Structures are given as structure tokens and as C-alpha cells.
Amino acid sequence: MQNEKWSFKPSDLVTIPNILSYLRLILVVPFVYYFIRGLYDDPRHYITAAVCIVISGLTDCFDGLLARKLNQVTSLGKILDPLADKITLIAVAVCMVIYIPALLPLMLVLFIKDFTMLICGLVLLVKKIPLPASRWYGKVATVVFYISVTVIIFLKAVYQYENPTLILVLFCITAAVMIFALLNYSKMFLDILKENKNKE
Template sequence: MKLHAKEIFSVPNILSYIRLLLIPVFVYLFLNATENKDYYFVGLIILLSGITDLLDGMIARKFNQITELGKVVDPIADKLTQAAVVICLMFRYPFMWIIVILFVIKELFMGINGLILLKRGKKLDGAKWFGKLSTAVFYVAMGILITFPMLNAGFVSLLMIITGIFLSLSFIMYIPEYIKLYRGKIA
């Protein structure tokens, strides 16, 4: 696949690059945060990342700037950002490892099946509504946990349970989509 400057430097792809660049900034600032204002700033970085994620998809669809490069870079930026968030939060919340395991299982399932199907000339065409909803819930819940380190344990547990439920439901709902692809039906 030959890439053209117009594709490489499309606005949606630039927004995805920004998300990728925000990951090490987020990790560094989060791990070195000591005061509430530091966490508020880190929360703003995650909010900015989420907004760029929302905008890149909207702009790509509205202005017909969907590119093959964007179909690769956008999900990579999403998954790396989400992984950085949950791994960083593991340092603060002892039970975050449960969310990490759910996240890894879901992403490995989707990644491995996506590669197998790609070799067969098939692919899932974009995120489904339940995947988008799960991602939105993830960003809201994890954004709250990042920004407000002084939350009580009960509320923290509730946010992690809600995130876990939506990750699990998304994973379960993607299974039939992949089965359809394996059987040759359009997903």
C-alpha cells in the first residue's frame, strides 16, 4: 500500500497522531503527580485524548477522509491509550488488575481473530455501537479515577464494576459478529 501525503496528513490522522503523542505525556505526568492540581491536569489530558478520538471519527466520516492508514492508526491509538490508563491506575487501585485482565482478554480475542480473518480476506468493518459505548464508559469512569484520586473506596469500586460490565458485554457481543465473519456472512 502506497501512502500519499494527503492521506498521511489528513486531519483525522493528525488527531490520531496527537493521541499517540499524548500517551507518554499522560504516563509521565500521572506517575509524577503529587497534588490535586496535578491530577486535574492529567485528567484534562485524558479528556483531550477522548475529544480527539471523537473528532477524528466524526471528521473522517463527515468530510469523507476515511483512509486505510486511519483505520490502522486510530484503533492503535485507542488501545494504547486505554492500556496506558489502566496500567497507570493499577499503581493507585489494587483491584484494577481485574479491569486489565478483562481489557487484555477482549483485545487479544479481537486482535487475534481480526488477523485470522484478515488473512482470509475478511474484516470487521469498524467498531460496533456496543464497542463505542464500552469505550465511552471506560473513558468516563477511568477519567474520573484519574482526575479525582481522593474518591472513597465504594465509589471507586462502583466505577470499576461498571467499567468491567461494559467491557464484558462488549466482548460478549463481538463474539457473534466474528462468528458471522467466519461463516461468510456480512457483519
Template sequence: MNIPNILSVFRIALIPIFGYVYLNAQEQPWFYVAALILLLSGITDFLDGVIARKFNMITQLGKILDPLADKLTQAAACIMLGIRNPEFWVILALFIIKEIIMLLAGLKIYRRDKELEGSKWFGKLYTVVFYIIMLMIIGFPNLKTQLVFSLLVIMAVFMLFAFFMYIPVFLKLNKKKD
């Protein structure tokens, strides 16, 4: 297992720690700690990609682990936010539905022995937007509800943009003949 894959496993290991800290946070410093854990996850996400590309450490395992760590982290953040703020479940449900569809499409391609491609620029853009918005919402839980809702709508727009941009990529991969 190479360094980028170890970083992906580390990100997965951070998920329950983040969830515990965030769900049990009662005072502002603990919300900062939860946000810092999420930030650490985002930084290691960035680093694993840079290291994999720069040192030619891209592997099929990494092409599975990295997006898995991304999606598990994002799903956990959304679920935790929904637990603390039930009024946002509609927007958070969009994320979950989109991720289930992408997971099923990716599994279908993988099962047909197609080589998986790395993430695209639009997926990376969405991930950056996701982390920025979630860090704001999680780190500052006293933001006005309307501001939080607006931030989640912005996140949903970027998420849907990435989703629709991935459709032709999945269709092309699905049609590839080996």
C-alpha cells in the first residue's frame, strides 16, 4: 500500500472521530475541532492526489479508495449536519441520492472490467466547494438559518453541475470495448 492509499485510509479513519466530536460539541471550541478534523481530511485528500500524480503512484486501488474516502467523508458530514439541523434534510438528501447513483454507475463499469478514470476537474471543483461550505457551517454553528440554507443551495448547484458533467463520462466508459 503506497502513501496516497494510506492517506485515503487515514481519511476514512477520521470519519468516526469527526462524527463523535461534531455530534457531541456543545461549545464553540468543539465545533472548531470538528471543522479542523474535516479540514485535515480535505488537506489529506488534496495531498494524496498530488503525491500520486507527482510520484507516479496512481493505482487501481487508489482510484477506488480515494473517491470512497471522499464520498464517505462527505456523506458523514451531510448526515451529521442533518442530525443537528433536520430542516436541511431535503438538500442533504440530494447529495445522498446523487452519490448512490454515481456509486452504482461506477460499480457497473468496474464489474465489467473497465478501467476506472480519475476524478475530473468538475468533481474536484465540487469537492472544494463542499469543503469550504461545510467548514463554514460546521465551524460556525450559530450562522443564521437563511445563510446556511443559501450555502447549502450553492453546494447543491455545484453538486448537480458535477453530476450532470459526469453522465457523458460514465456513458463513454460504459460503451468502451476492451
């Protein structure tokens, strides 16, 4: 596994993929705002919250693809993309626990996964090893999470439908996919450390 050296240019700040990551970070604020308003004020605000999540999920799907297609893969992007993912996931998780307290155990699984990946990333930074690009299983886990949340919010906002069994099933599937991604990322992390040690 070859790891390129860190590099940064001012132009990296305004690449299309990185702008999409900025947008994903910004969308956290209106999502939380409208979700809370839907919870305590008018359920119709859930629709706006769901739109925010859909847009966020789409930017997450396309930023990596555009980075490769436009040859705009940057070291900054490799930090911004997972950072935007984690902040969005945490915000959504907190909102969902407020909405359905029984989901707390499943949300803890998501927190453990993201916290573990954060620690791994920090270890690589300390060792001055470039962070690897996101892998397909990480993207799949994120997309499944977005789909689950969007379905729950949409059914509640549009049809006033709330089925605890459906919610539990969706988040069990999400947790399983997240654990799969965590195991694969952990293996990749250990492989990178092993390779780096062999080069020393």
C-alpha cells in the first residue's frame, strides 16, 4: 500500500469536492434546527429536516467520485470528508435519541465506531502518515444511515406514521453495516501501521 506525502495548496480550499464537504458541515445546523422544531412545534418541519439530510447524503456520495473524476483528490479533502461525515452522524444520532430514547444503545454503537476511527486517524496524523481515502464500505454505511433516518423522518412528517418495530429494524441494519465498516477500517489501519513499521 503506497501512501503519498502530505501536500497542501491554497487552491485546495476551493475544489469542488471540498466545497461539497463544507456544504455538508453547514447543513448540520438547519437539520438540527428544523428537526427540533418538528419535534416540539410543527411536524411539518420534519420535511425540511429530511431535505437537509437528503442533500447532505447526496454530497457525501458525489464528493469522492468528483474528486477522482476531476483529479482533485487532496490531503485536505481526506480530512474534511470524514470530518463532515462524523459531525453529521453525531448530530443526527443525538436528534434521533431525543426523538426516540430507546435508540440510545444503537446510537452508542455508532459513537463507538466513529470514536474508534477518530483515534485511528489521530494516530496516523501523529505518525505523519497520510490518511487513506474513504472506502466503499464506509460510504455504504453512511448511505444506509442516511436512508434509515430519512425514511423515519419522512413517514413521521408526511403520514404521521411511527412504527417502533420498523425503526428498530432500520437501525439494527444500520448498526450491523457500521460494525462491518469499522472492522474493515480497523484492518486497513493495522495494515498501514505494519507497512510503515517495515519501512522504518
